[in-house]
Amino acid sequence: MAKILIVDDSLTSRQLLITPLSKSNYELFEANNGKEALEIALTQYPDLVITDIMMPTMDGYELAKRLRSNRLFDNTNIIFYTIAALQQEAEALGEACQIFKVLIKPVSPKALIRIVEEALEGYVMKTLSGQRVKDHLLVLGDRLAEKTSELDTVTKRLAEILSITYSLATERNPQQILEKFCQTGHQVIGSEFAILKLSDENTKNFYTSGLGDSNSKLIRNKLDLGICNILFKNRIAYRQHNPNGTPESWNFPIGFPSIFSLLSVKISSPTTSYGYLSFANKISTNSFSDSDEQIAITLAAQLAIAYENALRYEQLEQKNTELSNSNNRLQTIVDNSPLGIxxxxxxxxxxxxxxxxxxxxxxxxxxxxxxxxxxxxxxxxxxxxxxxxxxxx
Known part of the structure; x- marks a missing residue:
């Protein structure tokens, strides 16, 4: 409903406007001078102001200037309502403050309604535009909420990745590195469970997280390395969706939990390929995303380097132990030798x-x-x- 503010120090003049307009679907307000009108305008934000020019306290021209200086009333039309003797002056003043029209007293109800409708033609468009703006703001709000949620997820993932990186950097035991990574990796990716398998014959180099002991035992010695073979053929990642969830589709044994989505990445350093890491069943969605794949590839590369460094550290520790034992044996020989050395x-x-x-x-x-x-x-x-x-x- 359009809002119209009628301003005139004459009650009779106001009634001559209010009476015909009240029969239409308008919300009407009235004031007897410019100051009172300005106070009403700042609370009601009218779509149209019809004002006399010659009024006490604040005249119509000053009221129009005040409204035009406030961006809140950029879309508010103003009509000067004055006597014929002041028409020329009213039009000059109106041009200075961008009014819609000069209306001469008295005006017929029919002419008044026609002019008001012309002045409010933009109201319907403004209302529709306002609704579109509201709809657009709602869409933007939803998108902002989505982006905020995504940012929170990314921030959480980065924190978890940093935690994993720190853990990998401080751990020296190769088996501990593999086990810890498998436990935390599937939490970062957001999968139901994870399987980590090195491509050697050592069954100790096999880890699961989120599967439970019975399912882990089910595949510990029977796990087919088909996925590993796929990854080793010039690929670093393998991502698929399996609508029926049958584990046999990926050569997992019958009786194994359903697998609807699978993301596998190669664990390899610049010099050596060690095995693969698989994440199964993306939580809260049907499949793994490009972002999941990139994060998994990055984590697997970090794991490979950390594992390789741990192996070297383990070998170095072994050599140091052997050297220490050799020195101890030599010292024993020297201490008990009758010869001077x-x-x-x-x-x-x-x-x-x-x-x-x-x-x-x-x-x-x-x-x-x-x-x-x-x-x-x-x-x-x-x-x-x-x-x-x-x-x-």
Whole structure:
């Protein structure tokens, strides 16, 4: 319903406008001066203002200027309603403040209704446009909510990925890395369960998460590596949707839980392919997305590097243990040997690196004397023998 504000200091003049307009579907307001009209306008936001020009307190021209200076009334039309003697002045003032029309007193009801309808022609369009704006805002609101939800999901995923990355970086046990990753990986991707299998004969390198012990045992020694073979043929990811959910479609054994969607990625470093990681049954939707696939590929690459580094660390630890054991055996031999053992570098200045403890008993010198002074042993060799010894070195 369009709103019309009628402004005139004469009650009779206002009634001459209100009476015919009240028979139409308008919401009418009235004021006896510009100041009162402005107060009403700021609360009711009329679609049309019909105002006299000559009024006390605030005249019609000042009211029109105030309305035009406020962006809230950009779509409000203004009609000057004045006597014929002031028509020329009214039109000049109206042009200055962009009024719709100058209406001369008195006006017939028929002419009044026609002019008001012309002034309000834009009201229907504005109402429809406003509804479209509302609808558009609702759509935008829904989209914003979706984007906000997506952003929350991405933020949560990033936090989980960072947590996994930190866990991979601090773990040194290869089997622990595989097990932890399988447990947390399917939570990041949002799947019902996950299977991690390395392409070797070691059944220990097989992990599941979300399956339960019985289903894990069902496939531990029977899992077909068809998926792994698919991935190893120049592919790093395999993503499919299976509407009927039969696990046999992917060579899983009969009796295995239904699999409606599957996302498998290769676990490989730049130098070695180790196996594959599969996520089954995307939660809350029918299939895995492109985003899921990219995240899975990234995580699998991080896993491969972390696993490879852990293997190297394990090998290094093994070598260090072997070296330590070898040193311990050597020390035992030296400590119990009746011979004096002396080791030095085979280049100038032939620095001493080891002297057996029995040197003191055999030669009368403390081992530390040889170790602290590189020239010490030369000083104890007869000058005539030293050149031959150096040649021997």
């Amino acid at each position: 002396y080791i030095c570098k085979a280049c100038e200045p032939y620095e001493t690196t080891f002297v057996s403890p029995n040197t003191l008993e055999m030669l009368g010198y403390e081992p530390k004397e040889f170790l602290e002074d590189p020239e010490f042993w030369k000083k104890k060799v007869h000058p005539e023998d030293l050149p031959n010894i150096l040649v021997g070195f």
